[in-house]
Amino acid sequence: MSQFSTQRKIMISAGEASGDLHAAKLVKALRQQDPAIEVAAMGAEQLRRAGAEILVDCRDIAVVGLVEVLTHWSQIQAALKTLKIALKDQKPDLLILVDYVEFNLKLAAAAKELGIKVLFYVSPQVWAWRQGRVPKIGKVIDMMAVIFPFETDIYEQNGVPVRYVGHPLASEVAATKSRESFRKAQKLDTQHPLIALLPGSRRSEVTRILPVMLEAAERVAETLPHSQFLIAVADTLDSDWIQAFIKQHPKLDIKLLQGDTYNAVHAADSALVASGTATLETALLGTPMSIVYRVNGLSYQILKRMIKVDFIGLANIVAGRQVAPEFVQDYANPWLIALEVVKQVSNPPYRDDIIEGLKEVAEKLGEGGGTQKLAQLVFELLDE
Numbered sequence: 001m002s003q004f005s006t007q008r009k010i011m012i013s014a015g016e017a018s019g020d021l022h023a024a025k026l027v028k029a030l031r032q033q034d035p036a037i038e039v040a041a042m043g044a045e046q047l048r049r050a051g052a053e054i055l056v057d058c059r060d061i062a063v064v065g066l067v068e069v070l071t072h073w074s075q076i077q078a079a080l081k082t083l084k085i086a087l088k089d090q091k092p093d094l095l096i097l098v099d100y101v102e103f104n105l106k107l108a109a110a111a112k113e114l115g116i117k118v119l120f121y122v123s124p125q126v127w128a129w130r131q132g133r134v135p136k137i138g139k140v141i142d143m144m145a146v147i148f149p150f151e152t153d154i155y156e157q158n159g160v161p162v163r164y165v166g167h168p169l170a171s172e173v174a175a176t177k178s179r180e181s182f183r184k185a186q187k188l189d190t191q192h193p194l195i196a197l198l199p200g201s202r203r204s205e206v207t208r209i210l211p212v213m214l215e216a217a218e219r220v221a222e223t224l225p226h227s228q229f230l231i232a233v234a235d236t237l238d239s240d241w242i243q244a245f246i247k248q249h250p251k252l253d254i255k256l257l258q259g260d261t262y263n264a265v266h267a268a269d270s271a272l273v274a275s276g277t278a279t280l281e282t283a284l285l286g287t288p289m290s291i292v293y294r295v296n297g298l299s300y301q302i303l304k305r306m307i308k309v310d311f312i313g314l315a316n317i318v319a320g321r322q323v324a325p326e327f328v329q330d331y332a333n334p335w336l337i338a339l340e341v342v343k344q345v346s347n348p349p350y351r352d353d354i355i356e357g358l359k360e361v362a363e364k365l366g367e368g369g370g371t372q373k374l375a376q377l378v379f380e381l382l383d384e
Contacts (some may be wrong), residue, residue: 007034007036007037007038008034008036008037008038008093008382009037009038009039009040009090009091009092009093010030010037010038010039010040010092010093010094010095010096010378010382011039011040011041011083011086011087011090011092011094011095011096012026012027012039012040012041012042012043012047012052012095012096012097012098013041013042013083013095013096013097013098013100013103013104013107014041014042014043014044014047014058014098014099014100015042015058015061015098015099015100015103015104016058016099016100016201016202016236017044017046017201017202017234017235017236018099018201018276018277018278019043019058019098019099019100019122020043020044020045020046020047020058020235020236021046021235022098022121022122022168022371023041023043023046023047023050023052023096023098024043024046024047024049024050024052025050025168025172025371026096026121026371026374026375026378027039027047027050027051027052028050029371029372029374029375030375030378030379031051032375033375033379034379038053039051039052039053040052040053040054040055040086040090040092041053041054041055042054042055042056042057042058042079042083043057043058044057044058044059044235044236045235045236046235055082055083055086056079056082056083058079058100058236059236059237060075060079061075061076061079061103076103079103080103080106080107083107084107084110087107087110087111087114087116088114091114091116092116093116093117093382094116094117094118094119094378094381094382095107095108095111095116095117095118095119096119096121096378097118097119097120097121097141098121098122099121099122099124101124104120105136105137105140108120108140108141109140111140112139112140112141117142117381117384118140118141118142118143119141119142119143119145119377119378119381120137120141120143120144120145121145121165121374122145122146122147123144123145123146123147123148123151123155124137134154134155134158134160135158135159135160137160138155138158138159138160138161141160141161142161142381143161143162143163143377143381144160144161144162144163145162145163145165145374145377146162146163146164146165147164147165147166147167147168147370148164148167148318149164149366151164152164163377165370165373165374165377166365166366166367166368166369166370166373167280167365167366167368167370168368168370168371168374169277169280169281169284169365169368169370170284170362170365170366170367170368170369170370171367171368171369171370172368172371173262173280173281173284173285174262174284174285175262175263175265175266175267175285176262176263177263177266177267179266179267182260182263182264182266182267183267186230186255186257186264188228188230188255188267189226189228192226192227192228193224193226193227193228193269193270193345194227194228194229194230194267194268194269195217195220195227195228195229195230195268195269195270195271195272195341195345196229196230196231196232196264196265196267196268196270196271196272196287197210197213197214197217197229197230197231197232197254197271197272198231198232198261198265198271198272198273198274198278198282199213199231199272199274200234200274200276200278201234201235201236201237201276202236203237203241205274205293205294206237206242206245206274208294209274209292209293209294209332210231210242210245211245211248212292212294212332212333212334212337213272213292213337214245214246214248214249214252214254215249215334216272216292216334216335216337216338216341217229217249217252217254217272217338218249218251218252218334219334219335219337219338220338220341220342221251221252223338223342224342224345224346227345228253228255229252229253229254229255230254230255230256230257230264230268231246231254231255231256231257232257232258232260232261232264232265233256233257233258234258235258235259239256239258242256243256261281262281262285265281265282265285265287266285266286266287268287269287269288269344269345270287270288270289270290270341270344270345271287271288271289271290272289272290272292272337272341273289273290273291273292273313273324274291274292274293275291275292275293275312275313275314275326275328276314277314279291279313279314279315279316279324280314280315280318280361280365282315282324282358283315283318283319283323283324283358283361283362284358284361284362284365286355286358286359287358288324288344288351288354288355288358289315289324290324290325290326290327290337290340290341290344291312291313291315291316291324291325291326291327291328292327292328292332292337293312293326293327293328293329293332294328294329294332311326312326312328313326315358315361318361318364318365319357319360319361319364320364321357323354323357323358323360323361324354324357324358325340327340
């Protein structure tokens with residue numbers, strides 16, 4: 001394990017794919033101002049590419065759902081122990097926690113005991129559930145950096161230092177290729193419907209969601225025989241592992257793509273998207289989508305009683321209304337999903353209404369520049 005420099009040194013903990021991406025962009029922004037800053041992290045490929053020293057690969061513990069966490073408990077505890085030891089040995093000037101709330105709050109408590117400053121980035125969704133834990137969060141962090149403007153009030157009311165930095169995706173999500181050029185490059189027909197499948201970034205969620213999406217794709221193909229399908233594979237997943245699911249659907253002609261998700265979604269006529277950050281990205285790209293989600297049955301029954309918002313998809317939560325239909329748990333039925341996809345592809349007025357709704361999401365996310373504002377906050381904390 002390498003030693004930090006005597007100048008500025010930080011540690012980052014990102015527990016899944018979107019956090020890995022956000023943290024990597026932050027590292028790049030920090031190094032534009034201070035090329036010598038040292039970074040150690042829990043993360044995955046994006047942070048590694050940004051030059052961080054990876055202490056723990058988050059792909060080993062990226063799970064969602066209460067039951068799923070229990071089945072990976074030993075790996076999660078091992079990762080937490082590794083990072084706690086690193087905090088003690090390397091003594092970073094600042095610990096930056098990115099989402100992954102339960103794990104990261106335990107790490108925050110360890111950092112506070114060592115006298116290490118803590119910045120939490122991407123607030124736990126306390127406005128959706130367990131708002132009473134805000135004072136507890138305030139005891140183990142020095143600053144909360146929030147990405148939605150409505151989140152600041154919750155922390156200010158509880159005396160927790162908070163800064164609204166804006167959503168990192170607002171100014172960063174964009175296609176770099178036209179629909180036609182992307183399709184031609186991928187040997188996809190420019191006239192026939194293209195459906196993108198985004199089944200998530202964690203193995204546990206993909207295992208539950210991708211089979212439903214593939215069954216829905218089969219039903220779409222029966223109604224629209226010339227339909228084309230593409231799976232956008234997250235960097236945290238192995239394409240060969242995804243192929244095992246596809247082999248169970250030999251009638252489907254489906255492509256796999258890793259590393260060009262934004263262009264793939266932009267080129268699609270409709271998308272099936274696992275609930276999470278990907279719904280915001282799809283909304284910003286203006287592609288009609290259906291939000292699909294399933295977790296362990298027991299986890300769902302517990303969470304259903306705790307969550308206090310009307311929607312599960314971030315795109316709908318930000319819009320304040322349903323701009324993308326949600327197919328959750330038992331309602332995640334392949335036939336129902338297929339009917340929605342066919343409607344989005346074949347009914348222009350309906351499709352146009354959805355696209356107009358997605359524009360509301362972009363407007364409410366604001367002007368962007370979130371990564372640069374976050375980097376400035378990091379330097380402020382380092383210089384205190």
